[in-house]
Each structure stands twice: as structure tokens, then as C-alpha cells.
Amino acid sequence: MLLCRPNFLFFWISKQRLNFHFFSTLPNPRLPPPFSSLPPTPGITQIKQAHARILVLGLANDGRITSHLLAFLAISSSSLPSDYALSIYNSISHPTVFATNNMIRCFVKGDLPRHSISLYSHMCRSFVAAPNKHTLTFVLQACSNAFAIREGAQVQTHVIKLGFVKDVFVRNALIHLYCTCCRVESAKQVFDEVPSSRDVVSWNSMIVGFVRLGQISVAQKLFVEMPEKDVISWGTIISGCVQNGELEKALDYFKELGEQKLRPNEAILVSLLAAAAQLGTLEYGKRIHSIANSLRFPMTASLGTALVDMYAKCGCIDESRFLFDRMPEKDKWSWNVMICGLATHGLGQEALALFEKFLTQGFHPVNVTFIGVLTACSRAGLVSEGKHFFKLMTDTYGIEPEMEHYGCMVDLLSRAGFVYDAVEMINRMPAPPDPVLWASVLGSCQVHGFIELGEEIGNKLIQMDPTHNGHYVQLARIFARLRKWEDVSKVRRLMAERNSNKIAGWSLIEAEGRVHRFVAGDKEHERTTEIYKMLEIMGVRIAAAGYSANVSSVLHDIEEEEKENAIKEHSERLAIAFGLLVTKDGDCIRIIKNLRVCGDCHEVSKIISLVFEREIIVRDGSRFHHFKKGICSCQDYW
């Protein structure tokens, strides 16, 4: 090798790319056959080795060789700082188009798209050689990443002038640019102009554009129309459905993918896990997990994190933690997801302990991390800790508090009964507060009996956001507590007039491979008779355990006995009754709710967990309740 002449080294470097002995001679036992056959890209070690050799051999002045080094940097799997690439580029006395193109690429890769654009414009002004089709695709990529729509449109004029309008790569880069910048009409124009210069990537990019705009039906139409689909097309439409809340539709597409005997990729599994997490469908999530195992997907940070999140959101915090502790690679998002998961399960101390570990591992907390940390404090009632972390976030880490952080703090203070401190915090906020913050104080006013303040806030909220039904309900609850039934009906009338009826509460339970959804007083289910019989049995057994109904959460001005009936048939009671019917003795019952658990159902669930010896896990809008042996993980703090 020492005797090699420039051309030979040139060949040697090129060969490195085709056959990396580092990858091929060290088989990774974790990687199954389909993955080890993926073409490897050069890593940092190879590039630095090659660079060192170039320097040792005194070939640093050979522009052709150093240009290739740049090309390797641009496609390298590991990210090297752009200034390393730039120093190589600057060492080339007469950079060619090839070298400059690769430098533009390196800047894109190094997340410095503005530098790419500057280099391109410098190239246009002073270069002897004109940009070629590669230059145009790379700089258009940079424009997309920088959301530089004006510069991108200018590049489009160069595309025409230089005669690359029919190049499919250039066209696709343009489509991608316009879609990223939400200019889907412009993208569609490029797409429609030269139908012969279209391929599967053009279609995929157009689908992404419509997904971003939330026009999921148009995206689906394109998906159906496209002449051929690849795995990315499927991934795009599936993730598009998940992003737009069409969760069941996403699952349907996955089924179709399986029927076509196509192998899903990691992105698809990650999207489906997100869908299962949002729906709270544990059985479905588990199925995706076993598919990932049977297809021998390596446990990457993103797949692992999606699994940790899915298990946490489906109520299995232990399984979630188990997987997290055994993930072979974790990134900061894995930690964030785990911290937030523990927090929503009311495991405040564990969440905070993990946060400490996160810091000692050298990770830098981000705004989401503090949402988890502050939620942990709020759920566990740790007021002074919450104040400490809020200060840590702003003073030590310089993170500007966002609405969510204020939300956690207001929640923390008001839940703990410091309602006036919470009001003060809202009043001191730099930005106008989200009505949700006031709603959170209002909720605490009701719980802690700050009736006058509650009335004031309730009226304010109704003025701020007259279409939000929740505010009317809260205010009505306060009046109900005072037994001011006339005011209760006044508020309810107002709510009806403004056409903002209370969102129907529902509870969902997954059983026998299906999702069963109940609303209060539901009689639609095919096993209604058995369910109502079970409700009666539940009533008898919990009464024997000393329970009497707390009816203050029922708003209507009705007779006591009727009130008791109304809460007896709340959707979660029906779901629990059904759960008791269809699951085995000792099995855990998992329920997903869209609204908050009412005080009475919370009490009943505790007693049922004791007398029926069942663990019951309820996920409501923002937290988990683990009922076990007569107590709840939220410590009645919600």
C-alpha cells in the first residue's frame, strides 16, 4: 500500500465503499440475514483512516482524491461535523463541480442548509463550471430543509435555464420542496407538468404533501391511483392516517399490506405502535410487538421507544419499564418517553429518580423532559420539588417555559390547594393564558371548595370560550355543590342555547379480539342483560363492603335515588361489569376513557378491586389509575 500511486489509492478508497471489511468480517449476531445484506455506508473510522493515509502519502493536494473523501463524508452513516468537511474542501485549490456538489451535500447532512444555499449562489456567481443536475437536487434539498421557498423557486428558474426540467430526480426534489413548504398546488403543478418524468417517489412525495395539509382523503385517492406502490408508499399512507387521527384506517392498510405478502419496515411498525398507543389497544400493540420479533427487527432506539410508549399508554407501565431497562440503545427520546410514562402513571418518585439518572448519563434535558418532570411532581403532589424544577429549567437550562409547563405548575399548585398561588402564576405569565389553565384552577376550586373564586373563573371562562362545553359543566358542578339547582339549570340552558352540549363520555375495553365501547346507560351491547345483572351483583357486594353512593358529581336536579341510578350506569361501570364477565378470575381489567373519572366511580373502582380481587387500570384523558386491593395509584389526587 505504501507504494501505491494516486490512482491506486483512488481505487482503494472506492473499493472501501463497496466492500467494507469492518462490516463484512464482523457479523453482528443481533442482525438477522435481511439486514446484514444492506449496503453499508462508510463510518467515521474508515473515513479518518483514509484521510490519515492520504496525508501520510502526501496526496493531500490531489483534488480528485480529497473530493472523494468529501463524497464519503456526505454519505457516511455517522455524522461528522461540517467544519471537518469544509477544511477538506478548502484544501482543494481548484474545486470541481463534483467537489462542490459534495460539499453542498455535507452541509445539508450537517443540518446547515443555509450554508449549502450560500455555497450554491457563490458557485453560480464565480464558478467556471455550471451547476449540474446533482447540484440542483442537493441545493433543492437544502431549500426544503431550510424552508427556503423563495430561494427554491429561484433554483427552479435555473432548472429551466440549464435544461434539467425532465430529470426525474430534480423534479422530485422540487415536489418535495413545495410539499415541505405547504405549497401543494405548486407541487402538483410540477407533478402534472411532465407525466413521463414521474416515478414512485414522485407519487409518494405528493401523498406526503396532502398528508401534511391534513387532506388525508386526497392522499388516499392518490395512493389508490398510483400505478405501483413500494414499501415507502405504504408507510407514508399509514403514518399519514395515524397523524390525522384515522387510527383504525391505518390498521386496515396494514392488514392489506399483509394480504399482499409485503414485508413492513420499521417506520410502519413505529407508526402502528403510535396508533395502538393513542387508541389504548393493548392487544393490538402486543400483536405489532410480536410481528417485530418474528420478523427479527433489531431493537433500535426508535422501535424500542415506540414500544415503551405503547406499553405505557396502554396501561402496562411495568412492561414498559422492563423493555426500557433492556433496550440495547437508547436516545434522549427513549428517556423522555419513559419519564413521561412514569409520571402519567402517578409514579412521581420513579419518574424523578429516572430524571436524575438521565442527567448523570450526560443527557441534556429538553422542554418535553420538563413536562414529564413537572407532571410527576403535580401527580405526586410534590409542590416544593415542582417549584425547584421549574426554576432549574428556566435558570440552569435556559428553557423558556411554554404553555404546557405553566399548565403543569398551575395544576400542581391548584391541586394541592394553593389556588390563589396558581391564579397569581397565571397573571404573571408573559403570554395570554390558554383557557385550559383557568379550567384547571376551576376544577380545583370545586374540589377544595373555593366557591366564590370558582364562580368568578367559571364565568370568565364561559366568556373566553363560549363554545367549550367543559366550562359550563364545571361551573354547573360548583353550583350543584352549593345545591343551587336554579343556577345549575341556568348554566345548562345557556350551554344548550350555545349549542355546546357536553361531550358524551365513553369507556372502552378490549376483549375477545374486539374493542367494546360503552356510553352511560348503554343498552346497545349484545350482552346487555348479563352486564346489567353483573352491575347488580357489583352493587350488592360493594354495599356489603360498606359503600354508599356519593351523588354530588351528578348535576341534575333529581331525586336522590334517581341520582344513584344515574351514576350506577356510568360508562366505566358498564365497562367494568363487562370486563368482569369476559375475563378470567384474577385477570387485570383495562379501561380507556375519554373523560375524567367521576369521584364516585373512582371510589367504586377501589372497592371492586378489593372485593373482586381484581386489578383495574383506567386511562382517562391525561392519567392512569391503578386500582389494586382497595387503593388507587393516584392516591385520590387527580
Next chain:
DNA sequence: GTAGGGTTAG
């Protein structure tokens, strides 16, 4: 003469 595009949650 060398190279290039699209999907991923939290």
C-alpha cells in the same frame, strides 16, 4: 467520470 430523491413516534 465519479454522486442523487420519498416514509418514522415520542
